[in-house]
Amino acid sequence: MRMHMHQRAVGLVAGALLLGFAGAVPAHAEGSRTTYFSGWHPGNESSRWSDNNTDGVSTSVTLSGCHTDGADGFKKANLKLWKNRDLLPDDDKGSRTNSCGRSAWGDQSSGKYYFELFSFNTGGTMSANRVVIAY
Structure with missing residues (x-):
């Protein structure tokens, strides 16, 4: 009888752990796109994307393989997220310093967005x- 109770307790703990792991599945972004840019100057803009805000995922831009034509090489860039607004000035959602990695702006409301390469450390x-x- 005592062994049966122990097996039952072990089964309950294992089941609870399994449920905990099943509930810990990471959230997936509503959308994403992978691209590149080459020879951009400060002020260049990405293409627009539509965020329907059907999730709670942070809007982010992740850069890799960064380089400039400057003698000092790439160190950092400043990216700015914009919300496109028809017939109104676009809404500045803030700047982030990016050292060739991920920059995030939090969960954004639904709309069309783009990022601007606002500045970078060296070169043209x-x-x-x-x-x-x-x-």
């Missing part, structure tokens, strides 16, 4: 071999 042009936009 910048490139990123891979750009992942998640929203």
Whole structure:
């Protein structure tokens, strides 16, 4: 009888752990796109994307393979997220410093968005071999 209770307790704990792990599945972004840019100047903009805000995922831009034509090489870039507004000035959602990694702006309301390469540390042009936009 005592052994049966122990097996039952072990089964309950194992089941609870399994349920806990099943509930810990990471949230997936509503959408994402992978692209690149080459020879961009400060002020260049990405293409627009539509965020329907059907999830709670942070809007982010992840850069990799960054380089500039400057003698000092790439160190950092400033990216700005914009919300496109028809017949009105676009809404500035803030700037983030990016050292060839991920920049995030939090969960955004539904709408069309784009990012701007606002500035970078050296040179006249910048490139990123891979750009992942998640929203």
